[in-house]
Amino acid sequence: MNDKIKRFLNHPFLSDRRLLLGIWTILSLVGMLKLHRSHNNFLIFKGVFWHTMNGTSLYAAYPAEYSDVNHYGPLFSLIIAPFAILPEWAGMLLWLLFLSGWLFAAVYWSGLRKNQQVFIYWFCGFTLLTALFMQQFNIAIAAIILSSFFLIEKEHEGWAAFFIVLGALVKLYGIVGLAFFLFSRHKVRLVVWLAIWSVILFLAPMVISSPDYIIGQYHEWFTCLVGKNTENIHSFAQNISLLGLVRRTTGNMDYSDLWLIVPGMLLFALPYLRRSQYRHLAFRETILASVMLFVILFSTGSESSGYIIALTGACIWYTAAPWGRGKWAVALMVFVFVLSGMGNCDLFPKHIRHDYIQAYALRALPISILWFWLCYELGFKDYAPTEKIDAHE
Numbered sequence: 227m228n229d230k231i232k233r234f235l236n237h238p239f240l241s242d243r244r245l246l247l248g249i250w251t252i253l254s255l256v257g258m259l260k261l262h263r264s265h266n267n268f269l270i271f272k273g274v275f276w277h278t279m280n281g282t283s284l285y286a287a288y289p290a291e292y293s294d295v296n297h298y299g300p301l302f303s304l305i306i307a308p309f310a311i312l313p314e315w316a317g318m319l320l321w322l323l324f325l326s327g328w329l330f331a332a333v334y335w336s337g338l339r340k341n342q343q344v345f346i347y348w349f350c351g352f353t354l355l356t357a358l359f360m361q362q363f364n365i366a367i368a369a370i371i372l373s374s375f376f377l378i379e380k381e382h383e384g385w386a387a388f389f390i391v392l393g394a395l396v397k398l399y400g401i402v403g404l405a406f407f408l409f410s411r412h413k414v415r416l417v418v419w420l421a422i423w424s425v426i427l428f429l430a431p432m433v434i435s436s437p438d439y440i441i442g443q444y445h446e447w448f449t450c451l452v453g454k455n456t457e458n459i460h461s462f463a464q465n466i467s468l469l470g471l472v473r474r475t476t477g478n479m480d481y482s483d484l485w486l487i488v489p490g491m492l493l494f495a496l497p498y499l500r501r502s503q504y505r506h507l508a509f510r511e512t513i514l515a516s517v518m519l520f521v522i523l524f525s526t527g528s529e530s531s532g533y534i535i536a537l538t539g540a541c542i543w544y545t546a547a548p549w550g551r552g553k554w555a556v557a558l559m560v561f562v563f564v565l566s567g568m569g570n571c572d573l574f575p576k577h578i579r580h581d582y583i584q585a586y587a588l589r590a591l592p593i594s595i596l597w598f599w600l601c602y603e604l605g606f607k608d609y610a611p612t613e614k615i616d617a618h619e
Contacts (some may be wrong), residue, residue, distance in 0.1 A: 236341060243334065246347040250330050253351060254322040257358030261318055266292050268361040271302070275310035278303035278435050280372040285450040297454055298363070300431040300443045301395040304453050307434070321357050325365040329354070332369035336358040336376045338511075349541050349559075352569045353534045356604045362531035367399045368518070368538050374403030375514045378410050381506075386410075386417035388516075391427050397527075397537075398451070405517045408498060409510050432597070458526035459483070462584065467528040468594045470587035483526065489522050497604035507610035511546035512600060519597045523590060530570050536593045537567055543600050548612045558599070562592040 271290040271349070277284050277296075285304075309317040333343050357365050370393040375385065377386035386403070395401010410416045431440050437539070458464040467485050468490070494516060503509040516546050518539025522528045540562050544551060569589040570579060583589060 229613055234495055240348075243343075246344065247330060247349065250326045250347065250354065251323065254326045254358060255319075255357045256355060257322045257361070260359050260434045261315055261363070263294045264296065264359070265361060267316075269323060269362070270294065270296050270315065271298075271321070271363075272310040272314075274298060274300075275303045275307045277413075277435075278431060278439075278443075281435060281439050283446060286591060287447045294449070297450060298397055299395045299447050299616075300393070300440050301585065302397075303431050303434065305396065314520065318361065323603040325361075325363070326354060326358065329365050329369040329372075331536075332372045333538075335569065336372050337379055338376075338542070339545075342542065344536055345545055346541045350534060350537045350567075351602045352563075352571075353537045356570065357531035357534045363397060364529075364531045367393060367413060367532075370386055370400045370522075370536070371391055371403060371535065372514075373515075374400070375406050375409075375510075377415070378406050379510070381411055383410060383412050383416040384419045388423050388427075391423040395424075395427050402517050402521050405513065406493055406510075409504065409513075412448040414581075418544060446576075455526050457593050464529050465526045466532075466584075466587045467525055467590050468523040468597075469526055470528070471594065483570040487524050490520070490531065493601050497601070498557050500605070504607035506548075506611070508546045508548045508611070509585075509604070511542055512604055512609070514534065515543035515546065516600055516604065518542070519593055519600070523594060523597055528590070530532055533566055533589065533593075536602060537562065538564075540593060540596055543596065547603070547607075548609060549607075558596055562596060565589060568590045 240611065259599055273288060273291055274284055274296050277288075282329050284298075284300060287295050301551070309321040311317075312320065330347070333346050336343070338346075339386075373389045377383070377389065378608045386406075390400055390403035393403065405415065407413065428444075429437075429440075460479070464470075465473070469486055472480065473483075474487060497503075497509075497516075498514065500509075515537070516533050522532050522536040525532075532568065540559065542556065565583070566589045568574075569583045572579075574583060
């Protein structure tokens, strides 16, 4: 990490976790400004619980209740339940506090060094607010991916498996936690727990409904996701990814995304061949960063609120390396913060934001550059510690 940034992050006041928790709590309260103005997502989420209770389709349109449709799995009905039964304002407030608190806690208990944690808290604050304004579960997905990785690091495979399955059965993204499988010291135990939690969490929503209903809803969910992927390709608000960036800037709509996804998967997988690097925590953390970037860059479902996942990954990339980061890396992180982190806010004139940043999915450009840089480092750099690192930095 750059020495000036490290000194900034180590300042006693700026690195005080109580201050940072207070700021993230305030951001949650600011998110309430969208109550009765733009809280459609929360209404959809509430509907998942009530429609499960009433045995009606989770994936049908309910224009009298909200616009758009639900795209989350039946298990989400249990997650949203405590917030759905409350008065609307109270449920939404506690939901926002729950989301930001979950990610804050996931970073805090992650095992990352203190200066890495502080960097995430400061760097991702604005992007967190964007996701809070949309009441989006992507905040929790970032926490789930972090937790999957670090629980495997701490040899708690049972709980790691829980989070992997939880994320997969709610929004599929959580399944990327399987990317950390090779880092587990207890692979058989992990596989067993994955099987156990898959059964338990698949059956769990039946507590408030019925087996036939839940099985039918999982079938509907699969059909819904297939159709949603087709819609996302041409959606203005979705596909804010490397896939969308290439498609929109070239103006070519007649090719399959597999032409990008397959090379991307190969580039993502190549570092796993460097088994001699597995023993270095910095290498494993950079793989974590790669996962958090990949899931946004190569998904047609990527949206503004998902950038909390990508920016958390960018922070881990920047801080994990055992070598010092130079001016180009600092410049790239500034580019990431300004365009990827703030690209949809009013700091940009409306015509620039709408006609260029959104129209061409330009928010994906900085993190795409960062991911390719990351892939190069994972392929060729030595992640052996160059100096003793204080775990409390």
